[in-house]
Amino acid sequence: xxxxxxxxxxxxxxxxxxxxxxxxxxxxxxxxxxxxxxxxxxxxxxxxxxxxxxxxxxxxxxxxxxxxxxxxxxxxxxxxxxxxxxxxxxxxxxxxxxxxxxxxxxxxxxxxxxxxxxxxxxxxxxxxxxxxxxxxxxxxxxxxxxxxxxxxxxxxxxxxxxxxxxxxxxxxxxxxxxxxxxxxxxxxxxxxxxxxxxxxxxxxxxxxxx
Numbered sequence: 001x002x003x004x005x006x007x008x009x010x011x012x013x014x015x016x017x018x019x020x021x022x023x024x025x026x027x028x029x030x031x032x033x034x035x036x037x038x039x040x041x042x043x044x045x046x047x048x049x050x051x052x053x054x055x056x057x058x059x060x061x062x063x064x065x066x067x068x069x070x071x072x073x074x075x076x077x078x079x080x081x082x083x084x085x086x087x088x089x090x091x092x093x094x095x096x097x098x099x100x101x102x103x104x105x106x107x108x109x110x111x112x113x114x115x116x117x118x119x120x121x122x123x124x125x126x127x128x129x130x131x132x133x134x135x136x137x138x139x140x141x142x143x144x145x146x147x148x149x150x151x152x153x154x155x156x157x158x159x160x161x162x163x164x165x166x167x168x169x170x171x172x173x174x175x176x177x178x179x180x181x182x183x184x185x186x187x188x189x190x191x192x193x194x195x196x197x198x199x200x201x202x203x204x205x206x207x208x209x210x
Contacts, residue, residue, distance in 0.1 A: 002179060003210050006106040006157050010164035011113060011121050012048050013186030018088035019044055025082060029074035048187040049166040051112050051137055076114050083120050095125055097204035102130040108151055109134040112144055145175035
């Protein structure tokens with residue numbers, strides 16, 4: 001059994017569910033840009049973990065890249081305005097588990113979210129001190145596999161594990177040559193994983209006892 005020297009966590013569907021806030025952000029932005037379209041939770045849920053460009057092309061396939069960029073700026077601004085009052089669902093055992101795991105492993109976060117999305121998570125959950133570093137898609141607009149390698153190289157990680165909840169997380173891990181830990185309670189499904197857990201406390205207990 002391989003033993004990690006670090007754990008890198010996805011955010012949405014892995015540590016919390018903040019989809020309702022994202023839906024509100026999208027709908028505010030759509031209204032401000034003159035769209036009649038309004039989204040529901042299920043519209044966003046199936047795209048969680050995807051890069052912003054993929055989400056925009058899927059939901060608004062007939063619009064140009066310039067229109068997509070303008071809309072996404074509005075979405076990001078709307079989300080930031082909601083941060084002080086948002087009420088995401090943090091999965092059972094996440095805060096306690098991260099605290100315990102940080103005593104044994106270097107912890108990181110990596111997500112396809114917009115710039116400062118992970119910062120908002122860490123501020124909301126008061127967990128910033130537990131993480132060594134983080135990477136967001138919004139920092140450089142690069143794929144998750146690329147940013148995973150960036151983190152590994154930057155911190156000279158020898159055997160990191162990536163923890164996520166979707167098949168795209170699994171594929172990104174494979175491209176980066178990193179074992180994938182699948183959390184089954186999240187937003188996606190996959191048959192390709194190194195380890196899987198049905199709850200965060202189960203994951204915590206496993207890695208604490210390695």
